[in-house]
Amino acid sequence: MTTHTRPSRDDGTGAPAERRDPRLDRSRTALLDAAAALLSESGIRGVTIEAVTSRSGVARSTLYRHFPNSGELLAAAFQQLLPPIPAPPEGGTPRDRLLGLVLDQAQQIEHAPTTAAAIWLATSGLSAELPADPVERTQFAVLRQRIIDRYRKPFDAVLRDCLGGVPRVTAGDIDLAAAQLIGPLLFNTMIVKRPNDREFCTRLVDDFLTVHGSPTI
Amino acid sequence: MTTHTRPSRDDGTGAPAERRDPRLDRSRTALLDAAAALLSESGIRGVTIEAVTSRSGVARSTLYRHFPNSGELLAAAFQQLLPPIPAPPEGGTPRDRLLGLVLDQAQQIEHAPTTAAAIWLATSGLSAELPADPVERTQFAVLRQRIIDRYRKPFDAVLRDCLGGVPRVTAGDIDLAAAQLIGPLLFNTMIVKRPNDREFCTRLVDDFLTVHGSPTI
Amino acid sequence: MTTHTRPSRDDGTGAPAERRDPRLDRSRTALLDAAAALLSESGIRGVTIEAVTSRSGVARSTLYRHFPNSGELLAAAFQQLLPPIPAPPEGGTPRDRLLGLVLDQAQQIEHAPTTAAAIWLATSGLSAELPADPVERTQFAVLRQRIIDRYRKPFDAVLRDCLGGVPRVTAGDIDLAAAQLIGPLLFNTMIVKRPNDREFCTRLVDDFLTVHGSPTI
Amino acid sequence: MTTHTRPSRDDGTGAPAERRDPRLDRSRTALLDAAAALLSESGIRGVTIEAVTSRSGVARSTLYRHFPNSGELLAAAFQQLLPPIPAPPEGGTPRDRLLGLVLDQAQQIEHAPTTAAAIWLATSGLSAELPADPVERTQFAVLRQRIIDRYRKPFDAVLRDCLGGVPRVTAGDIDLAAAQLIGPLLFNTMIVKRPNDREFCTRLVDDFLTVHGSPTI
DNA sequence: TCTTAACCGAGACGGTACGTCGCGTCTTTTG
DNA sequence: CAAAAGACGCGACGTACCGTCTCGGTTAAGA
DSSP, X not given: OOOOSOOOSOOSSOOOOOSOOHHHHHHHHHHHHHHHHHXXXXXXXXXXHHHHHHHHTOOHHHHXXXXXXHHHHHHHHHHHHSOOOOOOOOSSOHHHHHHHHHHHHHHHHHSHHHHHHHHHHHHHHHXXXXXXXXXXXXXXXXXXXXXXXXHHHHHHHHHHHHGGGSSOOOHHHHHHHHHHHHHHHHHIIIIIOOXXXXXXXXXXXXHXXXXXXXXXX | OOOOSOOOSOXXXXXXXXXXXXXXXXXXXXXXXXXXXXXXXXXXXXOOHHHHHHHHTOOHHHHHHHOSSHHHHHHHHHHHHSOOOOOOOOSSOHHHHHHHHHHHHHHHHHSHHHHXXXXXXXXXXXXXXXXXXXXXXOHHHHHHHHHHHHXXXXXXXXXXXXXXXXXXXXXHHHHHHHHHHHHHHHHHHHTSOOOOOHHHHHHHHHHHHHHHOOTTO | OOOOSOOOSOOSSOOOOOSOOHHHHHHHHHHHHHHHHHHHHHOGGGOOHHHHHHXXXXXXHHHHHHOSSHHHHHHHHHHHHSOOOOOOOOSSOHHHXXXXXXXXXXXXXXXXXXXXXXXXXXXXXXHSOOOXXXXXXXXXXXXXXXXXXXXXXXXXXXXXXXXXXXXOOOHHHHHHHHHHHHHHHHHIIIIIOOOOOHHHHHHHHHHHHHHHOOTTO | OOOOSOOOSOOSSOOOOOSOOHHHHHHHHHHHXXXXXXXXXXXXXXXXXXXHHHXXXXXXXXXXXXXXXXXXXXXXXXXXXXXXXXXXXXXXXXXXXXXXXXXXXXHHHHSHHHHHHHHHHHHXXXXXXXXXXXXXXXHHHHHHHHHHHHXXXXXXXXXXXXXXXXXXXXXXXXXXXXXXXXXXXXXXHHTSOOOOOHHHHHHHHHHHHHHHOOTTX
C-alpha cells in the first residue's frame, strides 16, 4: 500500500493551519492511514468504521469527530490513495504531447483507486443523498474536485500551449477535448471492459487532430 | 413506476421454460414488482430484503430460493426497470441517423435507472467479489449484457447500414464508434456533471463524420 | 446464583401459552438466566446488554426482540431472582402468626434482590419515564405487582384469618396493617441503615396488637 | 427551580474557609446551580457531566477538580435542592405537635427532590460501590446524613419535649418512634404508590399515642 | 508593581454501552 | 410438502456519556 498524499496539517478545507491541537493531526493521520490501507487491501467494503478504528487504535468517538459518517471517511481514504496529478508532457510535437496525455490517463484509469473513486462518487450521487450545502466542503466534495482536476488540469496545460497561436482557447474547448479524448477510455473501462491499448489511444489522438488540428499543429 | 419488461416466465437463465411450478412464477413476479417499485421510489438503498419481502408478501426463504443474495435481486430489479432498447432511427441521411442515435443515448443516460444500473455494475466490480463462474449466468451478468447491448445494438444496426458500401465493417469499427460517440456523453454525466445538450451531440457526430465519413456518406 | 422462578413458557403477560415457537423460550430462558446471574454477581450495573448477550450466547437483535430496552430486561432479571412468596405462618396464636409474618418480611428485606428490586423500581419512577400505557403489561409493571404482592399477600391470609370473627375486614384495614408493620422495617433498612432484629419486630407486632387487637385475639 | 441552600464557601468538608482563591467558589457555585437546575428540570438523568459543564460554562477539568465523579456531583445537586429542615411545631398539645410533625414529613415525601435523593442514595448503595473510606467526607456521605437528619431532627425536638417528664428518653426510643411514624409513609409512597392523606397520618399518630402515650400526654 | 503559579475554558481522546438496521440461515407451522 | 412467517446469529452503524488528558490564556497572590 502506498499513500500518495503526504501527511499534511491541511484537512482539505483550505483553512490556514495556524495553531492547532497537534492531537487532531495525530489521530486524523492514523485514521487516514488505516482507512487507506484497508481500502487498497480489501476494497470499498473493507473500509468499515470498526475496521478503521481497531486498526488505527483511534477511538470510535474520535473518528466521528473527524468524519461525520463512513462515506466521508471513505472519500478521504480515496484522496489518500490518489496519485498526484502527473506533470503534463512537455517536449515534442503537439501530437506527441497529446498522446502522452491520453496514455497517462489511460494508465490512471487502469489504476484501481482512481477509477474506483470516480465510480463510487457517481454511485453515491445516485443512491445516497449528497450534502446539499455547497459551502460546506466535505471530503466528498473535495474528492470530486480532485477527480475532475485529474482529468482537467493536464488538458489545461497542454491545450493552452498547443493552441497558443490561436487567439482564444475557451474553457468550452478544453471541456470538449477532455470529453472526446477521455470519455472513450472511460467507456471502454466501465461498460465494455475492454483495455485501452496504445493503438486505441493513438487512434483517439489522431482523430482528434484530424478534426481540430490547425495547420500549425 | 413503470416496468418496462413484461412479466415473463423466463428468468434470464435461458433455460427452457417448459413445465414449471406456477407458484414459482407467482412469487418471482411479486418479488420483482416489489423490488422494481422500491428501486424507483427509494433508490438503490431502498431495495432491502426486508422491504421487498414485506411489500411483496413473499417470504424470506422464498426470496432466497429465487435470488442467492440481495445483489442479484437488485440486478433483477434493474432489468425490470430498463426501458426496451429503442429501435435505431431508420430514415434520413446517415448523419441524421447517427445524430438520432446519439441523442437517444444521451436521453437514456439522463434516464436514472439506466445510468444507475451501469454505474452500480461498475462499482460492484470494484467493491464486491464478482461471481467467478462465467457459466452461471447470474442476474448480475445478465444485467451487464443488457447494459452493453443497450449501447452496442443500435450502432450495429446503423453503422452496418451506413457503411454498407464498404466491404467490411469489423466489430472493432463498431466498438470504436461506440466509444467515441457514447464515451463523451458518459464522461459529461459521470465526471463533470454537465448535461449532454443537442449542440454537444451534434458536434460529436460531425466530428465523427469528419474523420470516418467516406465520401459516400 | 439461585433462580427462584422455574423456567416457564409464560412470559408474564398472562397470555395462554398455547403453541409457540420453542426457540422463543430457549433464547428467552438463556437471556434471563444470564441476566439473573449477572445481577446477583455484579449488581444492577453488571446487567448490561453486552454482558448478557455475550454470556448467554444470544444475539443482540434477539435480545431486543424479547425486551424493548435494558430496563425491561433488568426487571425480568429481578423477577427471576425473587424468591417465591413464603407461605404465611399457619399455626399458633394470632400474635405468633403476625410475628412470624413480620420476621419473614424482615428477612426478605435483608435479602438483597428483593430490596434492590423494590428500590430500583422506585428510582426508575423518578429518573426515567415509565411506560404510560397501563394495558401493556411490561416486565416493569409485572415486577412492581410482584413486589406489592410480596408484601400484601401474606397479610391477606393472616389478617383475614385472625379477624375472622369480625364481620368485615376491608382492604383498607389490610393496607394500614401492612404499612404499619412493614413500613418501619423499610425505614430502618433504607434510611437509617439499621438492622431489623427480632426485638424490633416483636415490638412492632405487640404495639400493633395493643391498638388493633380485639379481645378475641 | 428554587435552591434552598444559600451559596456558601463551605463545600461540606468542614474545612475552615479562611483564605481561598475566589475563583474556586465562583466555579463551584456555577456548577451547583447548573446541576440543581438540571436536576429539577430533567430529573436524575438530566444531570450529566456534559450538560452541567455546558450550562454552567465551567470546564470539564474544573468540574473534576471539585467532584471526583458524577455521583458526587449529583449528591451535591441534591443537597442544593433539599429544603431546609422545617422547624418542629412548637405550640399545642403533644398530639397536635406529633401530628404536625408527621404531616410535615408526609409533605416532604411528596416533595420530589427529597424522596428522590433518599431513594437514589439507597439505590447507589446497591448498584454502585460506595466510597469505602469513611474519613473522606464525600458529598455522598454528607447527603446521607442530611437525609437522616431530616427525619431525625424534628423527632429529637418534639419527643424530648413531650416526654420531658419521663426520666430518660433514649436514642432508641426516638429511633423507634421515627420508624413507626415515618416508615408507613415511606411504604405508601415507595411500594404501593398510595398518597399519605391527613386521615392516614392522624391514624398513625393516634395509634402511636395509644401505645406510647403516658397519661400525661 | 511585577512575576509566577494556580486556575481556568476548551475540547480531544480512549472507552463502554446503547438501540437500530440489514443480512443470510434456520426452524416451525400452516394451507 | 412447499410456502409464510419469522426467530436467530452476526456485524456494522451512529449516538451519548464517561473520566483522563493536553492545550494555551487569565488572574489572583506573593515577592
